[in-house]
Amino acid sequence: MPDVPTNIPTPDPSLKNSNQPQKIYLKDYTPPVFSVNHIDLNIELFDGADKKHATVTANLDMTRNTAGDLVLFGRELQLESITLNGKTLSESDYQLDQESLTIVNAPDNCQITTVVTIVPQTNTSLEGLYQAGEGADKMFCTQCEPEGFRKITFYPDRPDVLATFTTRIEADKTYPTLLANGNLIDQGELAGDRHFAVWQDPTKKPSYLFACVMADLDVLTDQYVTSEGREVLLELYAKHENIEQCHVGMQALKDSMKWDEDNYGRAYDLDRYMIVAVSQFNMGAMENKGLNIFNTACVLSSPETTTDRRNFNVKAVIAHEYFHNWTGNRITCRDWFQLCLKEGFTVFRDQSFSESLHSPAVQRIDDVATLRAAQFPEDASPLAHPPRPDHFVEINNFYTATVYEKGAEIVRMIANTLGKDKFRQGTDEYFRRYDGQAVTVEDLLSALSVADPSIETFIDWYTQPGTPTLSGYFTVENNRLALSLSQQTRQVAGYPAPKALPIPVKMAIFNRATGELAKEDLVLLKDDSQSFEFDGLFAKADFDPVVSLLRDFSAPVQLNFNYSNDDLAFLMQYETNGFNRWQAAQLLVNRILLQNADTDAYITALKASLPALSETDPMLAARLLDMPSERELGSAIQTDYDPSQVRARHQAVKKAVAVELKDIWQSAYAKLPISAYEDTAEAMGVRAWRNVVLDMALLAGVSDAKHWAITQYQQASCMTERLGALNAAVAHGLPQKAEWLADFYQRFHHDALVMDLWFGVQANDSQASVADIFALTSHQDFDINTPNRVRAVLGGLLAQPTKIWTQQGVEQYLSMMQDLDKRNPLLASRLIQGLSNWNALVADKKSMVKQALILSQANMSSKNVKETLQSMLNNL
Ligand code: TRP
Numbered sequence: 001m002p003d004v005p006t007n008i009p010t011p012d013p014s015l016k017n018s019n020q021p022q023k024i025y026l027k028d029y030t031p032p033v034f035s036v037n038h039i040d041l042n043i044e045l046f047d048g049a050d051k052k053h054a055t056v057t058a059n060l061d062m063t064r065n066t067a068g069d070l071v072l073f074g075r076e077l078q079l080e081s082i083t084l085n086g087k088t089l090s091e092s093d094y095q096l097d098q099e100s101l102t103i104v105n106a107p108d109n110c111q112i113t114t115v116v117t118i119v120p121q122t123n124t125s126l127e128g129l130y131q132a133g134e135g136a137d138k139m140f141c142t143q144c145e146p147e148g149f150r151k152i153t154f155y156p157d158r159p160d161v162l163a164t165f166t167t168r169i170e171a172d173k174t175y176p177t178l179l180a181n182g183n184l185i186d187q188g189e190l191a192g193d194r195h196f197a198v199w200q201d202p203t204k205k206p207s208y209l210f211a212c213v214m215a216d217l218d219v220l221t222d223q224y225v226t227s228e229g230r231e232v233l234l235e236l237y238a239k240h241e242n243i244e245q246c247h248v249g250m251q252a253l254k255d256s257m258k259w260d261e262d263n264y265g266r267a268y269d270l271d272r273y274m275i276v277a278v279s280q281f282n283m284g285a286m287e288n289k290g291l292n293i294f295n296t297a298c299v300l301s302s303p304e305t306t307t308d309r310r311n312f313n314v315k316a317v318i319a320h321e322y323f324h325n326w327t328g329n330r331i332t333c334r335d336w337f338q339l340c341l342k343e344g345f346t347v348f349r350d351q352s353f354s355e356s357l358h359s360p361a362v363q364r365i366d367d368v369a370t371l372r373a374a375q376f377p378e379d380a381s382p383l384a385h386p387p388r389p390d391h392f393v394e395i396n397n398f399y400t401a402t403v404y405e406k407g408a409e410i411v412r413m414i415a416n417t418l419g420k421d422k423f424r425q426g427t428d429e430y431f432r433r434y435d436g437q438a439v440t441v442e443d444l445l446s447a448l449s450v451a452d453p454s455i456e457t458f459i460d461w462y463t464q465p466g467t468p469t470l471s472g473y474f475t476v477e478n479n480r481l482a483l484s485l486s487q488q489t490r491q492v493a494g495y496p497a498p499k500a501l502p503i504p505v506k507m508a509i510f511n512r513a514t515g516e517l518a519k520e521d522l523v524l525l526k527d528d529s530q531s532f533e534f535d536g537l538f539a540k541a542d543f544d545p546v547v548s549l550l551r552d553f554s555a556p557v558q559l560n561f562n563y564s565n566d567d568l569a570f571l572m573q574y575e576t577n578g579f580n581r582w583q584a585a586q587l588l589v590n591r592i593l594l595q596n597a598d599t600d601a602y603i604t605a606l607k608a609s610l611p612a613l614s615e616t617d618p619m620l621a622a623r624l625l626d627m628p629s630e631r632e633l634g635s636a637i638q639t640d641y642d643p644s645q646v647r648a649r650h651q652a653v654k655k656a657v658a659v660e661l662k663d664i665w666q667s668a669y670a671k672l673p674i675s676a677y678e679d680t681a682e683a684m685g686v687r688a689w690r691n692v693v694l695d696m697a698l699l700a701g702v703s704d705a706k707h708w709a710i711t712q713y714q715q716a717s718c719m720t721e722r723l724g725a726l727n728a729a730v731a732h733g734l735p736q737k738a739e740w741l742a743d744f745y746q747r748f749h750h751d752a753l754v755m756d757l758w759f760g761v762q763a764n765d766s767q768a769s770v771a772d773i774f775a776l777t778s779h780q781d782f783d784i785n786t787p788n789r790v791r792a793v794l795g796g797l798l799a800q801p802t803k804i805w806t807q808q809g810v811e812q813y814l815s816m817m818q819d820l821d822k823r824n825p826l827l828a829s830r831l832i833q834g835l836s837n838w839n840a841l842v843a844d845k846k847s848m849v850k851q852a853l854i855l856s857q858a859n860m861s862s863k864n865v866k867e868t869l870q871s872m873l874n875n876l
């Protein structure tokens with residue numbers, strides 16, 4: 001029998017049934033009563049047949065800052081002993097509850113030593129120290145952000161307490177890899193086939209950046225010499241069979257290190273940088289100081305197993321976590337309300353890095369597509385919140401598209417308003433002023449404003465929820481063009497009346513008669529409405545203006561300009577800004593899908609653009625055919641949303657486009673023979689375009705297309721091609737569908753990340769019933785404890801609104817959530833957020849879903865899920 005601890009405080013029953021989890025407010029922030037100068041941590045892992053737990057001894061050197069109690073947070077810890085300045089404390093010397101340990105009247109200088117027992121082997125929450133994987137795959141690792149450290153030891157676990165760490169880890173030699181933050185200062189063998197390692201992190205850091213790993217892993221090593229001459233050892237750890245999939249990540253790491261030196265003047269500050277790949281992980285990756293931990297999906301990459309999109313994402317996530325070393329780690333958050341201080345800024349930085357790797361226009365298109373697909377719906381839902389929230393129950397619920405993606409858009413607006421040099425001046429000032437500190441969004445704005453005080457007005461973007469709508473029109477009088485712009489933001493329940501925000505509008509004016517670009521400008525809309533005048537345009541007699549607004553998506557707003565369909569078709573062909581060509585197509589196709597506008601102008605413009613564009617920029621050509629998904633269309637509808645109507649329209653429009661452009665597909669595919677795999681922007685563009693052509697050709701009934709699919713599946717040089725053919729077979733019900741699914745399984749069943757694709761393809765199959773999709777969760781390779789696998793299946797269901805929004809869909813989904821709520825509350829809560837736009841549904845569906853949500857509420861116990869359900873039901 002494993003010795004499972006018994007004296008974990010049992011929950012107070014009155015708390016468990018409470019439907020009012022406690023809210024924490026930004027306005028209540030107070031500085032920490034004690035600081036920690038240093039922590040000595042000793043983690044002894046036991047994983048034998050009869051002994052499965054870890055003993056954690058922490059020695060805290062603490063100094064008083066202000067009057068008050070000494071509070072250490074701790075959750076699910078079995079306290080074995082505690083001493084204060086050498087004296088063992090008895091139960092009457094402190095107060096212990098489920099969340100904390102409090103010592104009243106503590107002296108000004110405290111040496112506190114605690115010994116606790118934890119059980120990583122049964123920790124399915126993937127927070128704190130946990131076991132990831134089973135059998136030969138088993139390893140132990142940590143996830144501390146935001147509040148996981150308190151599941152390892154008693155500690156003032158808040159981001160504004162910064163300390164140096166010394167970490168000793170001890171385990172059986174079956175776990176040869178023992179890692180923690182910083183530099184390795186000692187290691188050795190112990191009796192009983194055990195060993196240890198001691199790591200010292202010289203940089204003061206908050207506890208959320210702590211990490212350690214005990215595992216049996218291979219390592220890929222490399223070196224980087226920084227601009228300051230520091231020789232940095234780079235190590236990428238993964239399971240033995242995956243180590244060859246680490247080269248892309250390693251190159252991306254070196255590229256990121258160089259990019260941050262070149263673009264922000266930031267060099268790496270330690271002698272070692274480690275990345276560890278873990279198969280069970282709640283999010284993408286984590287920026288722990290000097291020891292990043294990555295979801296395997298965000299670090300492993302090989303042409304045979306990884307699609308171009310995921311390969312590209314690997315580079316972006318590597319960059320993101322590396323960039324956190326300055327924006328997040330060296331300068332961290334004062335409190336968790338400031339999360340977007342590090343996340344928004346860091347996402348902006350990784351997006352800029354990605355722009356440098358391939359086409360900036362396509363990168364911008366993909367980032368805006370993500371914003372529109374994830375953040376706009378969130379901002380329109382009952383879960384709407386500002387990028388910097390002012391209250392929360394469970395901070396894990398605020399790692400959202402609004403904090404990350406809208407947060408990045410705000411920094412981008414500031415960067416564009418300032419221009420390159422002044423923005424660099426501002427970021428230099430930020431790093432100079434706040435290095436080593438825990439700061440706020442106001443601090444960031446104040447540093448970025450050194451060269452231009454008007455930047456401070458962007459604070460309202462951080463504090464106000466809701467997506468602004470930018471409306472406008474123009475008039476021509478006396479040879480002057482007057483552009484009228486106005487803004488409006490919906491009032492979100494619980495927030496003050498919306499204010500006008502500073503909206504930078506990047507724009508251009510074209511001459512319809514010649515297709516020529518006549519003017520480019522950046523105007524700033526500061527008030528509810530304003531007019532901007534342009535003259536000198538009408539010198540040419542044939543001048544007929546077409547205005548193009550919001551180039552490069554210069555602000556995160558809904559654009560409601562009174563373009564005619566012909567204006568949009570013109571811009572699809574003649575805009576010189578690649579992003580705005582795409583945006584024009586999107587505006588037009590949205591009118592067709594949502595307002596039943598006719599397809600003529602759109603199809604004519606596609607016919608005129610695609611043949612040439614597919615030669616010069618096949619990636620952009622592929623993106624030009626993007627259609628908002630059924631799910632995204634659904635979230636653009638505020639009331640009486642009927643999923644089957646949306647689906648019917650979506651299918652009809654796509655089919656009409658495919659048929660009208662049949663000749664294009666017919667001639668395009670022949671020019672796209674499969675060639676050897678290359679990891680370049682050009683080759684990725686060709687593969688993206690080829691897959692779009694294949695899909696459209698099958699839809700249009702091009703007679704050769706079935707053969708193209710077969711050849712592509714059989715001769716695929718990489719996963720993008722093989723999956724493209726498989727997706728086509730599934731989407732179009734080709735006779736090879738079952739055979740290829742079986743073949744795919746045979747080829748790749750040993751590779752978890754490819755199996756996620758296999759599950760995903762089937763969960764996204766429009767022919768599958770709700771029951772078919774849930775049947776995937778009974779497959780022998782399904783594992784509810786692996787978030788990637790759960791998401792692969794449930795993501796497919798969420799992508800099919802006609803299925804999720806049925807009684808069976810919602811009820812089965814919520815019953816899985818009840819199970820997950822006990823195992824992994826973070827994942828459960830995020831998946832329930834996927835149902836947040838329920839309140840826009842048509843009446844009968846709406847009341848059905850509401851009933852199901854209310855019923856499920858009673859069966860949920862985590863703070864995470866309770867807060868989410870409560871917001872979904874109440875914040876309407
Ligand atoms: N800070 C991480 C990032 O953005 C993400 C993160 C936050 C996370 N909380 C987490 C990762 C919990 C895993 C689990 O890069």
Ligand code: ZN
Pocket residue numbers: 320324342343346
């Ligand atoms: Zn991040």
